[in-house]
Amino acid sequence: MRQLRLSDTDAVWACPLLRGASVAIRPSLREAEAFWRAAVAAGACTLFQSYEWLSAWQETVGRCEGVMPCIVEVSGADGTPLLLLPLGIYRGAHGRALQFLGGYSTDYNAPVIDRRLAAGIEPGDARQLWAVILDLLPSVDLVWLQRLPLTVDGVPNPLGALPNLRHAQDAYAATLPATYEAFAKARSTQFFSQNRRKRRKLEGAGAVEIVLAEEAAERAEIVRFLLDHKSRWQVASGLPNTLGAPAQRALYERLTEGRFAEGGVLVAGLRVDGEWVAALWGTIFRGSFAMILTTYREDWAPFSVGRLLMERVIQACIARGDLTLFDLTVGEEGYKAHWSDRTTPLYEILAARSLRGRLYLVARSLHRRWKRVDPRAKRAERVAPADTGRA
Numbered sequence: 001m002r003q004l005r006l007s008d009t010d011a012v013w014a015c016p017l018l019r020g021a022s023v024a025i026r027p028s029l030r031e032a033e034a035f036w037r038a039a040v041a042a043g044a045c046t047l048f049q050s051y052e053w054l055s056a057w058q059e060t061v062g063r064c065e066g067v068m069p070c071i072v073e074v075s076g077a078d079g080t081p082l083l084l085l086p087l088g089i090y091r092g093a094h095g096r097a098l099q100f101l102g103g104y105s106t107d108y109n110a111p112v113i114d115r116r117l118a119a120g121i122e123p124g125d126a127r128q129l130w131a132v133i134l135d136l137l138p139s140v141d142l143v144w145l146q147r148l149p150l151t152v153d154g155v156p157n158p159l160g161a162l163p164n165l166r167h168a169q170d171a172y173a174a175t176l177p178a179t180y181e182a183f184a185k186a187r188s189t190q191f192f193s194q195n196r197r198k199r200r201k202l203e204g205a206g207a208v209e210i211v212l213a214e215e216a217a218e219r220a221e222i223v224r225f226l227l228d229h230k231s232r233w234q235v236a237s238g239l240p241n242t243l244g245a246p247a248q249r250a251l252y253e254r255l256t257e258g259r260f261a262e263g264g265v266l267v268a269g270l271r272v273d274g275e276w277v278a279a280l281w282g283t284i285f286r287g288s289f290a291m292i293l294t295t296y297r298e299d300w301a302p303f304s305v306g307r308l309l310m311e312r313v314i315q316a317c318i319a320r321g322d323l324t325l326f327d328l329t330v331g332e333e334g335y336k337a338h339w340s341d342r343t344t345p346l347y348e349i350l351a352a353r354s355l356r357g358r359l360y361l362v363a364r365s366l367h368r369r370w371k372r373v374d375p376r377a378k379r380a381e382r383v384a385p386a387d388t389g390r391a
Helices: 029-042 051-065 115-120 123-136 180-185 189-203 216-236 246-257 298-303 305-320 355-373 375-383
Strands: 002-005 022-026 068-075 081-092 095-100 142-148 165-175 208-213 264-272 275-285 288-296 325-330 342-352
Touching: 002 123, 022 123, 029 051, 029 068, 029 081, 051 081, 051 246, 068 123, 095 355, 142 165, 142 355, 180 305, 189 208, 189 298, 189 305, 208 216, 208 305, 216 246, 216 264, 216 275, 216 288, 246 264, 264 305, 275 305, 288 298, 288 305, 298 305, 342 355
Parallel strands: 095 142, 288 325
Antiparallel strands: 002 022, 022 068, 068 081, 081 095, 142 342, 165 325, 165 342, 208 264, 264 275, 275 288
């Protein structure tokens, strides 16, 4: 473990909480667990920063990909957690890149942050603290922080003050009112009329059952259908078969079976005459449901089974009474326009830290420029979906 007191640096800290603070880098999640859980319990974050989520990812996908964890802990003078950054070093064509743990399985990347620090840290402090952290971390070729929201759990994200920040993509969500009638009234009448027609048509095709699974065996059965079908869809669409990889499957199976200190996983499926035809997998955390994976059988597409399952899950979320947001997460899929009423811009920071990193950025820029002007690249982009097909 590497550690440094901020008072031993030459920096002047405007935020009083940082004047007596210390920064430590831990090389394993297990070493950081106690600090991590205390930070999440008292601080601001999303479920994607929870110890349960990222330890499951590291022990499956991260270990398979050879990711080296670098957990950054910032503690106050009394040892209170002020900030936790779940980072890791990835190896690839770009060399060694400092990124958030979680890879593309994680929709939102952010620190776990003490709410007092989030309210009091100045942009200059955030930049100085980041410089200290980079000096303590092992050397890398790139810093590549992706899918950064500017607010986290209702507080400002201090990483939004860092240089080289640029808008990269958007996430979409729907506000959940007190009743489903109010939810539907705020949207297209024609859209929900179609849903009713599709539901009647589906009920004429067989015995329809929508299940919000609670029993372990049924949850596992739905997840198995979802991963198998989604994997086949990725192959048929010419996309990387991420959900066919054993480590990726193990991740979702483990998250489905596991228990979270706060929040958890919702698994839903729609079956006709006993056969699953649609499935949905998402998370619940601090007033928000996040839809992570969804799929449906193509032979049942005329019945809009995916849409009907999603509608039922939204109804269930509203009926709970403690959820105010249905998060459709990252991606530009067209169906989101029917449901969402808010957009969250997400940012990235991409900066070179070595000659190899600078050469990679030059090559990346030239490749992107070629894609903008070469007609073959444009045709390929029209044929292949822009996202990884996860949702």
